[in-house]
Amino acid sequence: MPIPFLASLYFNGYPPWMPEPYRLLKYATAFSAVTLTKWYSSGRHNPAERNMHGRVVLITGGTSGIGAVAAYELARRGAQVVLLTRTPPSDSYVVEYVEDLRARTGNHMVYAEQVDLADLHSVRRFATRWIDNAPPRRLDMIVLCAATMVPPGGRRVETAEGVEVTWMVNFLANFHLLGILSPAIRAQPFDRDVRIVVATCSSYISSPRLDDPLKGADWTPQKAYAQSKLALMVFAKAYQKHLDAYKRPDELPMNAKVVLVDPGYARTPGTRRWLTRGSLWGLLVYLIFYFFSWLLLKSPYMASQSLLYAMMDGSVVRRPGGRLIKECMDVDCARKDVDDEEVAKKLWESSDQLIERVEKQQALKRAKEKREEKRREEEAKRAAQVEEIDSLIGAIKKGKAKENQKKGAKKGKAAGNNAK
Helix, strand or coil: CHHHHHHHHHHHCCCCCCCCHHHHHHHHHHHHHHHHHHHHHHCCCCCCCCCCCCCEEEEECCCCHHHHHHHHHHHHCCCEEEEEECCCCCCHHHHHHHHHHHHHHCCCCEEEEECCCCCHHHHHHHHHHHHCCCCCCCCCEEEECCCCCCCCCCCCCECCCCCEHHHHHHHHHHHHHHHHHHHHHHCCCCCCCEEEEEECCHHHHHCCCCCCCCCHHHCCHHHHHHHHHHHHHHHHHHHHHHHHCCCCCCCCCCCEEEEEEECCCECCHHHHHHHHCCCHHHHHHHHHCHHHHHHHCECHHHHCHHHHHHHHCCHHHHCCCCEEEECCEEECCCCHHHHCHHHHHHHHHHHHHHHHHHHHHHHHHHHHHHHHHHHHHHHHHHHHHHHHHHHHHHHHHHHHHHHHHHHHHHHHHHHHHHHC
16 A cells, blocks of 8 residues: 555655645644643653552642642552641531542542641641650651642732731741641651652742841732742751751661652642632633643643652652752752751741740630630520529519419409308
8 A cells, every 4th residue: 555655646746635745744843843842841750659558648738739639649559648628527528528539549548637727726736636646646758738829919818817828828837837746757767768748839939038028019929929938948958957956766867858849830720820810801811721721731640740759769768858859850959048057047936936926826815715705605694594583583473463363353252252
């Protein structure tokens, strides 16, 4: 078949059904360009593999986006996955999500615990409950995937505790969580591979300096998000040094490693909210030009490959912690202040002070609310007692009135008989 076809092309020229060579070349070039662009923007696959059976993993942001894929891959490999969710485990969505994850992976060791990263008290309540155990609970990995962002053009939003929400969720809650869980991490046996995987973003490169807090007109959603990611990276590096400085009772080296991961830009709910500016018109534009999002942004599965590499690669244990991984390989940080010890010290101290101040204020507020609730309960109890006494007095009065009526009727009847 090929030989007669080529001979026909040579002697008779192109058949009428065959496109012109120029047009064919044009289509082939366009198709190749799209294919290569998609291949390049999708990133690398995770080349590492690891048996996760029996390992205990705490993960934030495990119900959507990249975190959901990471949670699925961990559960599929047999890990005991504890999803730290904003809503309580009894919430219908969380119940359904956990059941679905168990069914898809065949792993029933998937649970949910409530940790609202916008509430320092919620973080403390979970972390203290986790470490309040003897002997210490097993903990193999902490994966911090949760993040939030205010859409472009949005206004500054504060949590109920008065902290800017981006700074709170992306940095301060993680700082608080790891700070309280430090005893549980340090208490793990030496032969246990303990990893703290921290998801970051390349937006930290454009962040303002950490010693220049955003206030007033300087605050924008972009700057707030970038600064929170820079602070998270500085803290992660400092936290590795904090773990390394600990002297184990058995005098063996510290076995916990902190790994920073930049998964890249992906088609996650957070990115979609950012691109659409949180509006319906923005969503319409996003859907119209969805091809470009598909072409240039990673899928959540491909974006999770660097996270999975950080969780499974064997070299993580053998090499120093605090490394940055992107596209399943080590890369250098683009800013020197990420490794600046003075910057890290100031950030650590200011964060501790902020948490202490906020928690004191909230403790006083909760105590006041508790007193008010107790006072209302006592008032309600007294009101119920007064109402009960009043009803009892009313019943007695009615009884006496009826008795007096009966006596009056008897006296009237007796008087009538005497008159007769």
